[in-house]
Amino acid sequence: MSVKSNKPLYHHASELLKIRQLKGLEFRARLKEYSQPVQKDLWDRIFVYIDLIFVFILLGQSLLGFWIQPFEILFALVLLPITLFTADVIGQVFHKALDTYAGEEHVFWGKAAQEFRKHHENPANLNHVSYINHLAAFGKLMLPMFIICLFFDWTQNPAWGANLTLLLFVLLNATEIHKQAHLQKPHPLAQVLQKLGLMINKKDHSRHHQAPFDCCYSVVNGWSQRLFDGTGFWKKMDLFFWNKFKKMPRIWIQDPRAIPATVYAELKNNPQLIPEDLIIYSDVFSHRKSNELKNLLYRD
Ligand SMILES: [Zn+2]
Numbered sequence: 001m002s003v004k005s006n007k008p009l010y011h012h013a014s015e016l017l018k019i020r021q022l023k024g025l026e027f028r029a030r031l032k033e034y035s036q037p038v039q040k041d042l043w044d045r046i047f048v049y050i051d052l053i054f055v056f057i058l059l060g061q062s063l064l065g066f067w068i069q070p071f072e073i074l075f076a077l078v079l080l081p082i083t084l085f086t087a088d089v090i091g092q093v094f095h096k097a098l099d100t101y102a103g104e105e106h107v108f109w110g111k112a113a114q115e116f117r118k119h120h121e122n123p124a125n126l127n128h129v130s131y132i133n134h135l136a137a138f139g140k141l142m143l144p145m146f147i148i149c150l151f152f153d154w155t156q157n158p159a160w161g162a163n164l165t166l167l168l169f170v171l172l173n174a175t176e177i178h179k180q181a182h183l184q185k186p187h188p189l190a191q192v193l194q195k196l197g198l199m200i201n202k203k204d205h206s207r208h209h210q211a212p213f214d215c216c217y218s219v220v221n222g223w224s225q226r227l228f229d230g231t232g233f234w235k236k237m238d239l240f241f242w243n244k245f246k247k248m249p250r251i252w253i254q255d256p257r258a259i260p261a262t263v264y265a266e267l268k269n270n271p272q273l274i275p276e277d278l279i280i281y282s283d284v285f286s287h288r289k290s291n292e293l294k295n296l297l298y299r300d
Pocket residue numbers: 095099116120208
């Protein structure tokens with residue numbers, strides 16, 4: 001049976017196909033070149049410096065507040081675990097959205113989605129990106145939040161101010177925190193924070209890069225990992241996304257072994273729902289081709 005396929009959803013699958021046709025060293029060199037993170041422009045980097053200046057201003061206000069009302073420090077410490085947990089939840093939601101649901105052509109987040117997905121095909125691709133270049137991906141996006149915070153007088157509520165500043169600072173640094181979890185030898189400060197469980201470590205993050213690539217989206221400290229994976233939340237969201245839009249979550253394209261049996265049954269009856277890039281991707285990474293997909297594509 002010939003499969004009538006949908007339009008490609010994730011355009012770089014065809015780029016990968018061209019690369020896959022190369023052999024040995026040439027293949028590895030082209031894959032490395034393809035997955036190279038794009039150099040951020042000057043303004044993206046300037047926005048990071050502006051954000052960091054705002055961090056110092058907000059922190060200064062809170063420290064002044066603690067000086068005036070020292071007991072607020074205790075309240076700040078009570079809020080601290082909630083803040084760090086919230087940071088992990090927000091980091092995880094953004095990561096999952098960019099990995100799985102975001103359109104690659106979208107004017108605002110298309111490039112970020114492509115970069116996240118290239119990282120999956122070459123997880124070492126971020127290891128040599130500098131600190132500011134790393135933060136530059138989200139510096140502009142976070143600027144309005146820092147500006148809104150500057151409208152409040154945090155000397156009056158330093159516990160809230162300090163925690164909010166920490167939350168924004170951690171989120172601004174989330175891509176760097178993630179990078180540290182990929183390094184053989186992380187920065188000494190990162191090593192301490194990883195040991196204390198305050199930063200995601202290599203062991204916990206590496207599970208995100210193992211087949212079928214559908215768990216462990218934490219990029220801050222991993223505290224919310226159990227909440228999302230233990231409840232199967234993201235798997236349910238993937239299925240919801242499919243049922244609602246009849247568009248495949250990108251992680252199913254990346255690894256067809258993550259596609260639920262009910263969806264395979266549906267595809268069997270409706271082959272027009274099979275997206276072209278699922279076929280391309282499974283040719284590029286044929287070792288990820290599930291038996292269900294082989295049955296679907298090669299039945300006569
Ligand atoms: Zn990812």
